[in-house]
Amino acid sequence: MRRSISEEKVFKDPVHNYIHVQDDLIWRLINTPEFQRLRRIRQLGTSFLTFHGAEHSRFSHSLGVYEITRKIISQFERGSYPDWPKEERLVALCAALLHDLGHGPFSHSIEEAFHMNHEDWTCRILTEDTCVNEVLTSHDPDFPRKVAAVIQKSYDKPIVSNLVTSPLDADRMDYLLRDAYYTGVNYGTIDSDRILRLLRPYKDRVVVKQSGMHAVEDYLMSRYQMYWQVYFHPVTRSSEIILRQIFRRAKELFRDRYPFQFMVEPLPALFEGNPDVNQYLRLDEALIQTAFLQWTYEKDELLRDLCCRFMHRRLYKYVEIDHIDKETIDELRHAFQEAGLNPEYDLEVDFPTDLPYDEFPSGSTASHKQILLLDRFDQLREISEVSDIVRSISGIHRGRSHLYYPEDKLRTVWDILPADVTSLLAR
Amino acid sequence: MRRSISEEKVFKDPVHNYIHVQDDLIWRLINTPEFQRLRRIRQLGTSFLTFHGAEHSRFSHSLGVYEITRKIISQFERGSYPDWPKEERLVALCAALLHDLGHGPFSHSIEEAFHMNHEDWTCRILTEDTCVNEVLTSHDPDFPRKVAAVIQKSYDKPIVSNLVTSPLDADRMDYLLRDAYYTGVNYGTIDSDRILRLLRPYKDRVVVKQSGMHAVEDYLMSRYQMYWQVYFHPVTRSSEIILRQIFRRAKELFRDRYPFQFMVEPLPALFEGNPDVNQYLRLDEALIQTAFLQWTYEKDELLRDLCCRFMHRRLYKYVEIDHIDKETIDELRHAFQEAGLNPEYDLEVDFPTDLPYDEFPSGSTASHKQILLLDRFDQLREISEVSDIVRSISGIHRGRSHLYYPEDKLRTVWDILPADVTSLLAR
Amino acid sequence: MRRSISEEKVFKDPVHNYIHVQDDLIWRLINTPEFQRLRRIRQLGTSFLTFHGAEHSRFSHSLGVYEITRKIISQFERGSYPDWPKEERLVALCAALLHDLGHGPFSHSIEEAFHMNHEDWTCRILTEDTCVNEVLTSHDPDFPRKVAAVIQKSYDKPIVSNLVTSPLDADRMDYLLRDAYYTGVNYGTIDSDRILRLLRPYKDRVVVKQSGMHAVEDYLMSRYQMYWQVYFHPVTRSSEIILRQIFRRAKELFRDRYPFQFMVEPLPALFEGNPDVNQYLRLDEALIQTAFLQWTYEKDELLRDLCCRFMHRRLYKYVEIDHIDKETIDELRHAFQEAGLNPEYDLEVDFPTDLPYDEFPSGSTASHKQILLLDRFDQLREISEVSDIVRSISGIHRGRSHLYYPEDKLRTVWDILPADVTSLLAR
């Protein structure tokens, strides 16, 4: 049963113009502290240090994902397609709205540094003792579990999971449009209205009508461009490297019982590796930035220097290298060591890889990672069979590596570095 | 002498497409910690609680103001107008870039709560011991003073100040465009290119060619709409009220030596009212938000409640009132007191006023607050003489007031409040 | 009964993104020769000679008006407002789609030159022997009459007429957005989505919720700006003057049995003043432009010169004059005559006036020309009572006149014109 609110509420949104909230349940979820916390987690982590406009939060993005999902379902309902289970509307909307709830501050870096996974946290926030859990439970005691199952792709109606998580889902459509809007780049301008109109429920998944093939090609190319022009921008990677080094150094110091001048809850739990849900929810980017700024006054020189670099944007320089093998890296590290540098912190090698679309994904949920086209004879074809363009970018693993290092430090030892090292870095 | 950088640097910007940096001095100023700090101060303070897209910072805006000023000067140089002092280019660009340097976190609210003024702070940051001061001094020992003088409108060439601060300046043009872009509203779409093309240096000020009259009308109307639709939105005012109440309560507690569980530098200096420049620069919105979130665990019930309201967006409700006099307010406060509420915190009256354009400003710098049109006979006319529209909005003081109050608290005492109070609030 | 088409058809539209056709009747109306003819009538007449982008047709605009009307009705249906007569949906959509069917080539000029009225022609095309009439009749024999009645505001359910024709109707909203888009000016960017959401059926008319007041102000200001910046642009007026002079001259020659080298159906019927519906529908801008280009080879010098001016854009120059009285005009004409010029063709005086909004319209349908706001107590208020801005532009009749004349001809007699004439024109 749908309990709608007296009058539809709207949020003004630069990407979708208006976001429409018609259900009391959605309205109450948006107003929980756990959802409001997403305002303090940036959608693109450190990208704002490369693209100054990219200061938007996961709060905005989550509303956008909800809105696109709402439009898709509404289209399915208008079309009265039998393969769409109408009674799953609210479960799907909740999963769309809440799928990013477990993201931590500077999500990808913190996950790597502390071996966490945001999807696990999302499910814990849904199912443990939180306001979100309370709101969901008040609607239906089984809702927290159902919503978590959709997000974890273990829901008993696979089409609901497929709607929320697939290579052509509301999440990806919103972030392409939104990240392009806020960074100001032109690459994410996909015709989402056309794609939405051409999605169809088909057995246990969502497919696209064949006439939408070019629109999907364009969407996959936009994704490809956004990855290489924005998400993997070397300046952003440089800031992420420093971020991870700060976390690493702080953890080392904490383990060694270094007397931090600034150390507040829930950082100790984070460093110890076992925050509970309540502690996890106190983590946000305001706290991380505050800690880092405070730490620019710490005694530990390495921590202080790294925090200054991050907060005042004095990032590592980088050099692009076509191929690099393990031996060369070892030589470099050795030469750094010899010259009195610290290769653990003063040298990082980065191999960005992207997989805009993979036609032969392995594993049991494989086919759910494919984009399928539905032709007028009701036959399905995997898109890379039909599209030259998609075939050309399928399975691409880009291999250009980058070396990152603190240029100022290097300059002080430049003359004593071996010639093959300086020639590599001088490129 | 202009020392240009080897190759022009650009920043991708959603509003101006690209921001062009051609001078080494500008590049080095952008890379100071003081300027980078502006990334942690939102352009629109608490407006993001009303318009979720409005998460952009004063860093972005400052780059935008610089870019518009660069374009205006470049147009003046191409036109070779004798009234523009060419040698002042860099001073003007620095003043444009740095004019917002002294803004604190949630600027307008903190200024009101702690009786500070961001313009004073800007000048102190320029002239005291900071990296910005060092960079400016390295260019010319007199530059910090000059740039400060331009910002304070005491520069000996008044046209430079007028370019940087006037009713039609780069600051106002950038914020209209930028705030409209990030909130997603349609009201700020002014034809800035046309206005820029029609600006002319004329004696000691910048005027507009008469043919730009309609574009200026449109600009003033956009300003008017942005004020009433965005800047004075009652939900934003509600969040500002709570913000000021938090500052007020924390100051009271600090004065009374309340044992804060969370209290870090430079908050004590702020509460004592005498931060030095170095302390002031450590203030940012990350710190304020971190303090507020930590304080949601404080023992003081009032502080804790206010911080929860702000951080979890449980704002005060409001009711619009055509006219309200002091006596009615006193009666209300009395009734609140009687009912066991705390009128100091549970009731606020707000009279937003706006002055989109004032044709008869008083005081010595009066004429610098006018917009003057230059006709083809080289005569100047103040715009409201010529434009019906501008005349209609000149000097408007809008008087609709709002009462703000915590609805949940009020509901608990509703039955014991006098009828005239409840009827007023029930509207 | 609504007979919908198997699958919704869409038109890609730059202004509304997609235009959705769900009814077979609408689809068949779009495919009539009479509606397709609107592709050959420009929306903005000769404005393309001022704004080169303004080459869009009444076909595009008519689809846009239909789409906005469809959205309004759909909103009314979702809200289940009792004052909206649901059964009138198709009548309203047809009236919206077809309301401009009777426009002739360069509509306003040709109407003035030949004393015609496009609304009358629209009704004749609806009700006489045409394909549009056939399609409407096949749906319901009474539909042609009904649709015509809605357009003529004599329909027995006034709210249907009010929806289609009012100061805040779909027609005005579409042309503001569309004309701004195609000319490239920034003035027409209204928040139509917001206005649409806030429209309400109320008794026999469509009103706006009070919370939409600022959006309506913005809409009226956009209208005002478009009038003065685009629709009344003096270069456009100049081309319209020449256009009317060509029609006038051709009519004179036709009356005098001048042997035109180019004269095809239905031009004779036009010059004789009595085209029938079939002849009228053969008139389009392709024909007019072809005739004019052919006439640049005619023997009559005046017709030839005027046609060259129009086709090769050698328009009359103009001078702006604050006030001009009848005597001065007579003097000017006399001086022109004396100097050997032809004042009937070589001098035109133009007084553009606009009425963006009129709060006290006279006549019986007066209140239907008002914009009414609906407050939360269900009281109606005429908008200029509440809005300073609207009051300031209500009833404005702008009085700056322009004199238009062929500069090249004038230059040949400049020395023999009286000094007061040359000083007036030299401005």
Next chain:
Amino acid sequence: MRRSISEEKVFKDPVHNYIHVQDDLIWRLINTPEFQRLRRIRQLGTSFLTFHGAEHSRFSHSLGVYEITRKIISQFERGSYPDWPKEERLVALCAALLHDLGHGPFSHSIEEAFHMNHEDWTCRILTEDTCVNEVLTSHDPDFPRKVAAVIQKSYDKPIVSNLVTSPLDADRMDYLLRDAYYTGVNYGTIDSDRILRLLRPYKDRVVVKQSGMHAVEDYLMSRYQMYWQVYFHPVTRSSEIILRQIFRRAKELFRDRYPFQFMVEPLPALFEGNPDVNQYLRLDEALIQTAFLQWTYEKDELLRDLCCRFMHRRLYKYVEIDHIDKETIDELRHAFQEAGLNPEYDLEVDFPTDLPYDEFPSGSTASHKQILLLDRFDQLREISEVSDIVRSISGIHRGRSHLYYPEDKLRTVWDILPADVTSLLAR
């Protein structure tokens, strides 16, 4: 020597915002009848029958190409690159502005029907007795020849031709942006500002800095999408087929001395195949549409039917076919003949092919069809060597064919057509 006009003139343009004219020569060229004629030639021919917004003219496009070229040259001048011959600025601007001067009405179809070539006509208009020739000659007697040589790629400074005509030239950039804007599709949104900034003169051609590789990839993909989504849209192809059939039929009738009720200059010269420049310039789309509308009243049934189809948009239906060989076509034609249809007119087979980018063009000007990237060691690399994406679309010849036929006629003989024919067409 550059003779600039007193004050820069601007045209408001939706794509480039403003188009800036700084040279008296350019201004005078725009005001010639030959250039104004381009207002009566649509940029996208019959595409407006598919995308109703695509009503823009070659006049707008030509101004756009001029503007982009102006910006590129201005960037070259600011950079003071030695390989750019500064003295060629005006020649290049004239060639950019005038390169489309020779296009006829519905250009591609009329060229095919009458074996003409618009580039030849452009050169004749430049060099024979026209106003454009007069204006160019008045500037420099050798200018008509020079401008024609640039357009024909025989100019003695090849870089000038390469700037005006190359796979990454101003022409292509303007049409992608402009056609996307007017049709409303999202595919043409290239970052032209970035590409412009990264173009460099290098020896005798214009190359791109390597850092622009992704922007060029995006440009080529946009081109690819525009070809398949817009330029080769089957509905547009259908209208072109009918257009060519009308020309064919009219030519047959003219050859057979059929007594046309409507036949005006310069159509006879066109049908005879030998129009002179003056006659050619009288051809425009107004004339063609007027002729076609008049011919809907001709006695010849075939001509009349075809003209009705084109003018009232009753186009041929189409069916997509993966592969079709000559024999099947012959069989189809035979079956049509047997059934009493006219296979010359009632059946057309269309094989659209596109070559978005070709890395190994043959012939002497081959390398000028390549896009070359300039790396930081000043080495050139052909883009498909470096980009997977570009390689994937290089040399693509798409082979899906379409059959077009008049569905209404076919339906009347459906029952007597062989089963294999009906099954082919029924798909």
